[in-house]
Amino acid sequence: MDQNGLDQNALKKMAAEAAIKYVEDDMMVGVGTGSTVNYFIAALGPWRARIRGAVASSEASAKLLRELKIPVAELNDTGGCDVYIDGADEATEHLALIKGGGGALTREKIVAAASRKFVCIADKSKLVPVLGKFPLPVEVIPMARSYIGRELVKLGGAPELRMGFTTDNGNLIIDVHNLAITDPAALESAINQLAGVVANGLFARRPADVLLLAGPEGVTTLNRA
Numbered sequence: 459m460d461q462n463g464l465d466q467n468a469l470k471k472m473a474a475e476a477a478i479k480y481v482e483d484d485m486m487v488g489v490g491t492g493s494t495v496n497y498f499i500a501a502l503g504p505w506r507a508r509i510r511g512a513v514a515s516s517e518a519s520a521k522l523l524r525e526l527k528i529p530v531a532e533l534n535d536t537g538g539c540d541v542y543i544d545g546a547d548e549a550t551e552h553l554a555l556i557k558g559g560g561g562a563l564t565r566e567k568i569v570a571a572a573s574r575k576f577v578c579i580a581d582k583s584k585l586v587p588v589l590g591k592f593p594l595p596v597e598v599i600p601m602a603r604s605y606i607g608r609e610l611v612k613l614g615g616a617p618e619l620r621m622g623f624t625t626d627n628g629n630l631i632i633d634v635h636n637l638a639i640t641d642p643a644a645l646e647s648a649i650n651q652l653a654g655v656v657a658n659g660l661f662a663r664r665p666a667d668v669l670l671l672a673g674p675e676g677v678t679t680l681n682r683a
């Protein structure tokens with residue numbers, strides 16, 4: 459709880475509700491994953507009859523959308539989304555992100571790539587000068603786990619297998635600690651080159667277009683230059 463009586467959840471809700479202004483009639487809305495997005499899904503409920511549908515980046519978000527009777531579409535049937543709303547674990551002022559704390563990074567990357575506008579929602583604690591304090595999630599094919607771990611050490615990281623966790627795609631997550639990511643786009647590409655990597659949680663090659671950051675003073679909007 460901060461001095462204004464707002465806890466982190468209240469700030470997440472504030473950012474999520476601010477994202478509703480990016481939703482318009484007849485839109486196909488991409489919906490991310492996580493506690494911040496859960497507030498967005500709640501705010502999207504009253505729009506259920508006005509939008510064309512929603513594409514979910516995880517089974518968990520699809521379930522929540524269906525519970526609110528928001529029509530859930532398959533990405534392949536949509537021709538892409540008009541807007542994609544998702545949270546982040548870390549964000550820079552250049553709108554590069556680390557995502558995947560909830561393990562949904564690969565589907566999030568796919569929906570973000572297939573969306574015309576990506577609006578990221580977060581509380582202000584997620585804004586950082588340099589990405590990497592939050593361990594970078596990497597989704598890997600199970601048989602490549604050990605090989606990729608060794609390669610991530612060569613890239614300067616300290617990999618740790620996320621124990622007891624399987625992604626919606628049936629794969630594993632390696633969380634990479636101790637990275638100071640000064641060139642997010644280069645590291646994103648370098649990790650993607652490793653055989654057996656499905657995706658990594660850096661969103662630098664396709665950063666957010668808009669970042670809505672909630673703090674005690676309200677919601678600040680950062681647009682990509």
Ligand SMILES: O=C[C@H](O)[C@H](O)[C@H](O)COP(=O)(O)O
Pocket residue numbers: 490491492493494495544545546547556557558559560561562563566
């Ligand atoms: O895999 C999970 C997603 O990338 C989330 O958007 C991210 O972890 C942020 O989650 P939260 O809104 O719960 O902080």
